Amino acid sequence: xxxxxxxxxxxxxxxxxxxxxxxxxxxxxxxxxxxxxxxxxxxxxxxxxxxxxxxxxxxxxxxxxxxxxxxxxxxxxxxxxxxxxxxxxxxxxxxxxxxxxxxxxxxxxxxxx
Amino acid sequence: xxxxxxxxxxxxxxxxxxxxxxxxxxxxxxxxxxxxxxxxxxxxxxxxxxxxxxxxxxxxxxxxxxxxxxxxxxxxxxxxxxxxxxxxxxxxxxxxxxxxxxxxxxxxxxxxx
Numbered sequence: 001x002x003x004x005x006x007x008x009x010x011x012x013x014x015x016x017x018x019x020x021x022x023x024x025x026x027x028x029x030x031x032x033x034x035x036x037x038x039x040x041x042x043x044x045x046x047x048x049x050x051x052x053x054x055x056x057x058x059x060x061x062x063x064x065x066x067x068x069x070x071x072x073x074x075x076x077x078x079x080x081x082x083x084x085x086x087x088x089x090x091x092x093x094x095x096x097x098x099x100x101x102x103x104x105x106x107x108x109x110x111x112x113x
Numbered sequence: 114x115x116x117x118x119x120x121x122x123x124x125x126x127x128x129x130x131x132x133x134x135x136x137x138x139x140x141x142x143x144x145x146x147x148x149x150x151x152x153x154x155x156x157x158x159x160x161x162x163x164x165x166x167x168x169x170x171x172x173x174x175x176x177x178x179x180x181x182x183x184x185x186x187x188x189x190x191x192x193x194x195x196x197x198x199x200x201x202x203x204x205x206x207x208x209x210x211x212x213x214x215x216x217x218x219x220x221x222x223x224x225x226x
Contacts, residue, residue, distance in 0.1 A: 034214065043203065043217040089155060101215060105155035
């Protein structure tokens with residue numbers, strides 16, 4: 001089955017700096033890569049996703065890049081703010097019907113003032 | 114608002130007790146999932162169901178069972194709880210037309226003494 005590795009497990013940045021979280025996956029058939037954000041005491045929520053037919057996707061201060069050849073994808077957060085502090089999970093799936101997500105182990109991001 | 118709800122939100126029980134966690138959704142989604150979250154281990158899939166007559170084991174199904182009573186209801190049971198089942202449990206739903214974006218419930222914090 002699919003295996004998703006995520007690094008780093010913890011990340012501390014100064015407010016206004018950029019943060020990068022990286023994930024690798026094992027199944028070359030995976031084609032859907034979402035990122036979930038979980039604030040303290042809350043449920044995980046989708047913040048951005050990318051499909052394998054594109055290499056990059058941006059939404060305001062967040063972006064995701066995908067390298068299919070190397071089987072890795074990354075989340076980039078620019079101009080970090082205190083409200084970005086949370087646990088971030090990457091995931092991979094073959095997408096479409098009949099397929100489930102495999103999650104990474106999570107990254108605890110702390111944005112310091 | 115259409116949502117995913119879980120009951121109970123917190124539960125403390127003793128080793129050997131039978132426990133049922135319940136999940137209900139008003140999103141009209143066919144697919145439902147049970148995950149457990151442990152620090153440093155991310156979200157691991159216990160069971161999933163793609164419709165009322167479909168039940169599938171996830172990566173960590175031992176010691177758990179599920180019941181899909183209706184499209185909107187999916188219950189997780191621990192037949193004889195043990196301390197290493199202490200965790201945060203999430204139910205989630207997805208729509209097959211949405212590339213498996215998962216919508217999570219608020220979580221149930223289970224402690225087995």
